[in-house]
Amino acid sequence: MTQTGGSPPIRVFLVDDHVVVRRGMRAFFDMLDDIEVLGEAPDGQSALDQLAVSAHDDKLPDVVLMDLLMPRLDGIAATRAIKKLYPHVEVVALTSFSEAERVHSALEAGAAGYLLKDAEADQVVAAVRAANRGQVHLDPAVARKLTRSLVAPQRTATVLTPREREILVLVAQGKSNRDIADALVISERTARTHVSNVLSKLDLASRTQAALWAVREGLVAGP
Structure with missing residues (x-):
């Protein structure tokens, strides 16, 4: 290696x-x-x-x-x-x-x-x-x-724009800001801003929480 x-x-x-x-x-x-x-x-x-x-x-x-x-x-x-x-x-x-x-x-x-x-x-x-x-x-x-026991925030994916939903799915798939930028043909700075907006709108503290939230909401398949 x-x-x-x-x-x-x-x-x-x-x-x-x-x-x-x-x-x-x-x-x-x-x-x-x-x-x-x-x-x-x-x-x-x-x-x-x-x-x-x-x-x-x-x-x-x-x-x-x-x-x-x-x-x-x-x-x-x-x-x-x-x-x-x-x-x-x-x-x-x-x-x-x-x-x-x-x-x-x-x-x-x-x-x-x-x-x-x-x-x-x-x-x-x-x-x-x-x-x-x-x-x-x-x-x-x-x-x-954890996904089964995660306490649901009082917000749903409806608060997100279509682009923010795309961002959330990519975050849940473990993509970095650079990966997200490449996938959506946007700048890394724009990707970082989108991720911050997603976390803020869903009242989540981290990308890991966002990943678990997306699995529970059925936006991506679970592990």
């Missing part, structure tokens, strides 16, 4: 209170040319402390892999803090199936997606690469569970 176009490696930071999990992920990422592990932390507070130092040195990660259930400061609170302090850093939540309900809070906090802890290594890599591209990556099993 080599880098393409000479792009710099994706910088990843690992947050999990189980050292075996962190070592396993680091060992796998170390075999890849396009991903570099910048550091790791055993809990959310330690992660924030280390990221503050990284920000001072202008060496923030591109993607944080975040366990949700940890001592001191859990992954949800840490995700919320990271997205507030460093909006361009993407967070992918790691959860066990029994903790799926926590993912609602993680998405509201700004997580770009989530994985089950027993996901195959290639799924973890896919999630990191997708988050780095600004795309949504959902574990299908948890997505189905």
Whole structure:
């Protein structure tokens, strides 16, 4: 797995209170040319402390892999803090199936997606690469569970223009702003504006919530 176009490696930071999990992920990422592990932390507070130092040195990660259930400061609170302090850093939540309900809070906090802890290594890599591209990556099993339980906003797709409905479908398919711009022959800036308008009109906080909402409303097929 080599880098393409000479792009710099994706910088990843690992947050999990189980050292075996962190070592396993680091060992796998170390075999890849396009991903570099910048550091790791055993809990959310330690992660924030280390990221503050990284920000001072202008060496923030591109993607944080975040366990949700940890001592001191859990992954949800840490995700919320990271997205507030460093909006361009993407967070992918790691959860066990029994903790799926926590993912609602993680998405509201700004997580770009989530994985089950027993996901195959290639799924973890896919999630990191997708988050780095600004795309949504959902574990299908948890997505189905969440879609059934998602609390519906009081708004429907009728508030969207035909173009905004197109945008929503593309977001739900995991397309980045660049992908949307290419598909609809518009500028990336216009695509970004459309996405923001869709989220605002539907009272949703993230692209991931938009994807789940579109599945529940039947605009796209579920995972």
